[in-house]
Amino acid sequence: MVKVFICGDIVNYQKNDGLICSGSLAKVVAEADYSICNFEAPIEGFGEPQPKSGPHHYQKKSTINGLKEQGFNLLCMANNHIMDFGTVGLMGTINEAKKLGMETIGAGVNFEQAYKPIIKSIGDIKLGIINACEAQFGVIDYFSGLEQSGYAWINHSFIDKQIIKLKKECDFVIVLAHAGLEHYNIPQKEWRWRYKHFCDLGADAIIGSHPHVPQGFENYNDSLIFYSLGNFYFDSKNFINKEDRSYSIVLRLEKNKKMNFEPVFHHKEQGIVQLSMQEKQIDFKILNSNLDNDYEKLHDQMSLTVYRKKIKPKYTFSLLHFPFDGTIKSSLKRILATIVGKQKKKDKDTLALHLLRNESYYFAAKHALELVFKDKYGGNK
Incomplete structure (x- = not known):
C-alpha cells in the first residue's frame, strides 16, 4: 500500500x-x-x-x-x-x-x-x-x-x-x-x-x-x-x-x-x-452535514453576505472617481487609513480588473443578485 x-x-x-x-x-x-x-x-x-x-x-x-x-x-x-x-x-x-x-x-x-x-x-x-x-x-x-x-x-x-x-x-x-x-x-x-x-x-x-x-x-x-x-x-x-x-x-x-x-x-x-x-x-460531522440538508440555505446566505459586505463595496469604490464604497463610515475609515499611511492609495482600474477576474467573487455576486431579483419579482431569474 x-x-x-x-x-x-x-x-x-x-x-x-x-x-x-x-x-x-x-x-x-x-x-x-x-x-x-x-x-x-x-x-x-x-x-x-x-x-x-x-x-x-x-x-x-x-x-x-x-x-x-x-x-x-x-x-x-x-x-x-x-x-x-x-x-x-x-x-x-x-x-x-x-x-x-x-x-x-x-x-x-x-x-x-x-x-x-x-x-x-x-x-x-x-x-x-x-x-x-x-x-x-x-x-x-x-x-x-x-x-x-x-x-x-x-x-x-x-x-x-x-x-x-x-x-x-x-x-x-x-x-x-x-x-x-x-x-x-x-x-x-x-x-x-x-x-x-x-x-x-x-x-x-x-x-x-x-x-x-x-x-x-x-x-x-x-x-x-x-x-x-x-x-x-x-x-x-x-x-x-x-x-x-x-x-x-x-x-x-x-x-x-x-x-x-x-x-x-x-x-x-x-x-x-x-x-x-x-x-x-x-468536527467532520458538522462540516459534512453542511453539504447536505441545509446546503442550499447556507449557500444563499453565504452568497448574499459576501456580496453585500465585501464584493459590492469594492466594486463601488473601484468604479467611482471619488473615494466612496457605499457607506459614509467605511469610506471615511478608508480615507483616514490612506492619509496616515496605513493603507496604500488604490489603483482603481487594477482593483476593478482583479475583482472581475476573481471567479469565486463572480459566482457569489451573480447568485446574490439572482436571489435579490427573485425576491423582488418572483418566478424565473
Whole structure:
C-alpha cells in the first residue's frame, strides 16, 4: 500500500529554520511515501512586488529546506500569490526547490511548464497529479500567450484533457485545486459541480485549498472530494495568532482497489503545527452535514453576505472617481487609513480588473443578485 500525505496552505514569515511542524506531525509527513503541500507564496529575496489589488505574500527562503527536512516532496504553486513578486520571484522559488531536490507543480515561466502534470511511480502504483487554481492574479488563461509566466487555470479545457489522458496512463489521478470563497466552511455550488465533473472525467480525488478554513468532504461515485483542507501553517498578520484548527489527509492507494484515506487533525500552537487531541479536532460531522440538508440555505446566505459586505463595496469604490464604497463610515475609515499611511492609495482600474477576474467573487455576486431579483419579482431569474 502506498501512502500520500496532502496538506493545505503554507506561508512562513516567522520561522527562520523553516521547521513548521512538531516532531510528531513531522513523523506522519515523513512516514508517507510521498508528501504534498500548497506553497502559497514565493520565497523572499527574488523579484519586486507586482501591481495588484491585494496583499503581497512571501516567505522565508529557509521554508523549502525546512519542509524537505520534515518530509515533504512536492510544492504546489498554482495559487493566487505565487506571482506576487513576478517571474523573478517565481523562478527564484522554483530554482531553490530544484537545488534542494524538491519537486514543484502548477506554475512556471510558460504555459507548458505551468500546466505540466507530474507522474510518479511509487512502489507498484503509478500516480498522476494535476495542480490548478481559479482565475486570479497570475493566471495563465485563454487570453495569455504561451510564453507568459504564471499558474495553471482550473477552468481551462486543457485540465479536462489532462485528466482523461492521465487516467489512461496511471492507476490513480489526483487534482489539487486552489479555489473558493475565503473564510467560509462550505464550498460554492460552481466548484462542487466542477470537481464532480473532474471525477466523471477520471479523477480519483480532488483536494481543495484557498478558503483558509476547513470544509467537508464527500464520496462521489468512486471518487473522493475534499473541498478545503484549510491552513496548514500561515503566520501572516491576519493569521499569526489563530489556531487554524484544520486537517490534512493521508491517501491510501492499492492497485485495483478504491482509494481510501485517513484524516490528520492539527492546529497551530506556540508557532508550530501540532497534532490535535480530540478536544481541538474539527468536527467532520458538522462540516459534512453542511453539504447536505441545509446546503442550499447556507449557500444563499453565504452568497448574499459576501456580496453585500465585501464584493459590492469594492466594486463601488473601484468604479467611482471619488473615494466612496457605499457607506459614509467605511469610506471615511478608508480615507483616514490612506492619509496616515496605513493603507496604500488604490489603483482603481487594477482593483476593478482583479475583482472581475476573481471567479469565486463572480459566482457569489451573480447568485446574490439572482436571489435579490427573485425576491423582488418572483418566478424565473
